[in-house]
Amino acid sequence: MTDSILQVRDLMIGYEKALTPALNFTVGPGEILVVVGESGCGKSTLLSTLAGVNPPLSGEILLGGKNLSGVPIHKRNIGLVFQEPLLFPHLSLIDNIGYALRASGESNNSARLRATELLDWVGLSEVTGQKTWQLSGGQAGRVALARAIAAKPAVLLLDEPYSALDPETRLRLLADVKNLVTHEGIPTIHVTHDRSEAELLATRTLTW
Amino acid sequence: MLAQHLPRGLKWLWVIPALLLLTFLIYPLVKLAATAWSAEMLSELTDSTLWEVALLACGQAALSVGLSLLVGIPIARVLFTYQFRGRGFILALVTVPFVLPTVVVALGFRSLFGDAIPNGLVLVVLAHVYINLAVVIRLIGAQWSTVDPRMEVTAATLGANPFRVFTTITLPALRNSIVLAASVVFIFSFSSLGIVVVLGDGSGTRTLEQVLLRSTSVLLDFPAALAAAILQLVVVSLVFVISARVSRDEPRATVVLERKQISGRKTRLFVMLTCIVALIVVVSPIASILWSSISSSGGITLKWWSELVSTSNTRIGSPIAALGRSLGLALGTAVLAAILGGAIAIAVMSKKGFVVTLALIPLGISAVTLGLGILLAFSRGSLDLRGTGALIPITHALIAVPIVVAVATPSLRNVDPRRYFVALSLGAAPMRAWWTAFGTVFGGVMLAAGGLAAAVSLGEFGAATLLSRTDSPTVPVQIARLLSKPGESAFATAAVLSVILIILTMTLLLIVDRTASRKVLT
Amino acid sequence: MFRLVAVVICGVITISACSSSPESTPTPGGDAPIQTVRMITHESFVLPPSFVSDLRDQGIDLQITSTGDAGTLTASAILAAGVPTADLLFGIDNTLAVRATGESVFESYTSPEIVSVLPEFAQDTHGGYLTPIDFGDVCINSDNGWFDQNEVAIPTALEQLPEIANLLVVEDPATSSPGLAFLLATVARFGTEWPAYWEALRDGGVAVAGSWTDAYYSQFTLSGGDRPLVVSYATSPAAEVVFAEDASVTEPTTSVLVDSCYRQVEYAGVLAGAENPSGARIVIDTLLSKKVQEDIPLNMFVYPVRADATLPTVFTSFTPVIQTSTSLPPDQVNEELSSLLDTWGTVMNR
Incomplete structure (x- = not known):
């Protein structure tokens, strides 16, 4: 699985001024790198830079040895889950999860089949027919995760997911996340300001 | 969704726009239709x-x-x-x-x-x-x-x-x-x-x-x-x-x-x-x-601009006076439309959908038709409003109402009702709590409604030409009159007035955009 | 809250009421009390200054409302027949008058001043209901400068137009009153053969504008367009001199194709059911007074009907009264108007 190793070399991020020192790290299969820091320190910017939303100031990002400079978001194969689930309200739960499969050209039927499996897998088969806004926060979070996993990302980026939820639900979900990414072997970068969360999840941590 | 969150004092407020719309919109149209109605009409329809x-x-x-x-x-x-x-x-x-x-x-x-x-x-x-x-x-x-x-x-x-x-x-x-x-x-x-x-x-x-x-x-x-x-x-x-x-x-x-x-x-x-x-x-x-x-x-030449001030041109009346008149009418329209917009906003909250439907009717009726109907309905006897000069602002406010509705409805549907309960739980009286929860959005809606209505009123021609007094035209009416006469100065003066109208409108919109967006954003 | 809203609404109405309510003037000499007379007219009516002051001297406060163009004015008068929105109407013309008198919109009145009116108009009262006030002609105007430069002869007869129709812009008779007048001029000239004439104009490339404004101000060469012939008014050349930017312009650069003119007469009438019919009659007499009649040309660019009214120099030198102007019998216009417009639409493919 060498092609899913994320390497970051001398990466400087920010908009006009650099927010961080030059960053160097690697994340491999089954690893969860937790980035810990106060809000405003550039954690989220790091994730959006990796995902290709904004360009780096300098440095390189390599995925499986290939430089990602100039590669648009949709061709990077990097999954990104934000703090809020951001489900697409006009689509059904199944179509939310199947979105990536449809985008990659799969037929509607096979996408739905796979999405139904994933919904079942995150333990939500009983809410299949519900609208996105009828879900509880925890349920929506699970759907968002399933949706990201369905794309079979080479790297998964989690931007303080579930931080709007109550602590108990959040911890349960985070444990699920941990099992999942270890099981699937997806290199993961998780961003948080909560040190206890870092301890729970991290195979390694990064701060600056 | 928001109906149950209205304080009692506001629950019946939707009656005001409903009554206004019935009086100044439905009644004139029915009156006009009744006057023109005949059996021939049916054969014309085919x-x-x-x-x-x-x-x-x-x-x-x-x-x-x-x-x-x-x-x-x-x-x-x-x-x-x-x-x-x-x-x-x-x-x-x-x-x-x-x-x-x-x-x-x-x-x-x-x-x-x-x-x-x-x-x-x-x-x-x-x-x-x-x-x-x-x-x-x-x-x-x-x-x-x-x-x-x-x-x-x-x-x-x-x-x-x-x-x-x-x-x-x-x-x-x-x-x-x-x-x-x-x-x-x-x-x-x-x-x-x-x-x-x-x-x-x-x-x-x-x-x-x-x-x-x-x-x-x-x-x-x-x-x-x-x-x-x-x-x-x-x-x-x-x-x-x-x-x-x-x-x-x-x-x-x-x-x-x-x-x-x-x-x-x-x-x-x-x-x-x-x-x-x-x-x-x-x-x-x-x-x-x-x-x-x-x-x-x-x-x-700057001649046309300087002539505007000297008002030597008696045959078109004073452009400066027309500007003053147009601005006055725009102000009246703005206040009326803001009230109407605010009240319709509350109607939206109380789920009185028919008021919204009523308010959208002017979209389908030409300003001239509406003006003619109002003229017929309010020109005689006890309902004679012509002398009061209130007809133009009323008509302009009605023309602007669909825009008001379009502006108001989405932002009001978006208000989170929980804010109202939070305010209530903090000990505010219902009216006060309502204002705390919805006041800023509401104020923004009224301001936007009034501003847009004023802009519409500044440029509106069809109804104004029917309802304005000959010796006191609005700017668009004066522009149209100038454009219906030969002579270089007529055309140029019309152009000058148009430019002034554009500047006025832009200033108005800039102010409204600034204040309204600040209100909605903070 | 209710009270607040009510107060604001009333406030608005009062503010606008104040701003437009007429000032009350003290009666000169304190004899007759001030009486209010309401007049409706069309939007292109321009008040001769002497008119209002003369009426004030007679104790009349005139409130004027304009209601769209001449057609809309007539329409609103017919809709309100018997229960009028004013005391008198000014501005109905000979094309539409028959319809209005047929619907008992007016009450009959013969002004004592009618004796001073030119004989050809004095009889033209539509059965005593209407009083002629002014007249004008719709004629083709030509841009002389263009014809000089391009060394083309200015046409002198309607019959010459088809071969140079690509130089002419007319207005759509369905939406423009001069356009309608020009159509009627061709009907008066060619009788039942008029559609053939228009077919020739069409094949020759005549331009049809939706309104006079568009024709004169954007398609006529004088205003930068590409058509040196336009259907306009007989007085337009004089207006070009009076309202020229350059004060040294003393002679018109346009002229009138005398052969193409159609006569339009404007009337005033007391509305049936008026609240103040006697005041309305005084207003009509004043419209026919020598002073007001002499004020009419330079304000409205039409001719007074009064025989002894002196015309301003600019009229006498550049815009003589057209002697050859045609017009159709009002009854014929009334009967055929709809089918004329339909046929015209078919011929012109509009």
């Missing part, structure tokens, strides 16, 4: 040319809608999702065409494209796009500013290319405002008069409004006019029924998001190009008017 005109007008309107969306959506994106210097100015500028008197727009288009584009249909559609750009940009932009851009990012990380993101995520998120904007543009283009008369060149560009004008003013054939008016109202109602069916009832984003700073070369290029295109599109017809106001057969 006249095939009438239906032919309706069908052609539908086609023309559909073209206008399509092109307006095509041009307006990118501009809405730039103006409502990015923060940059000059944004407010461009937003105000693209709204100007909507409130310019149609005669002025039509002449601007004729002098710009008259030779290059001989096809009347193309000219008419272009002019409709020009006028309605503001409708598309403002309605769709308002919704766009509530769409979380991270939704699009999420879709892209799932492997969707930009086109796919746009069609499967962005457009569906904007669906309701697109449907609303499309219906409004359709109706305006379907019932267009001034543009079609000046720029249309034949049977392909006729509208029912034109048939109506010809029947009332040339042939004095009232049954035919009534038939045309009824058919027009039916089409307009159909459009609304369809648009209500098509728009989705789903909870919408509640927060107006901070606009993005521009980052990246591509984005910067996109924003700059769109702004430049918008500027060129909006400014070129205006520029030809500006040019007319400072040029004469002898070259460039």
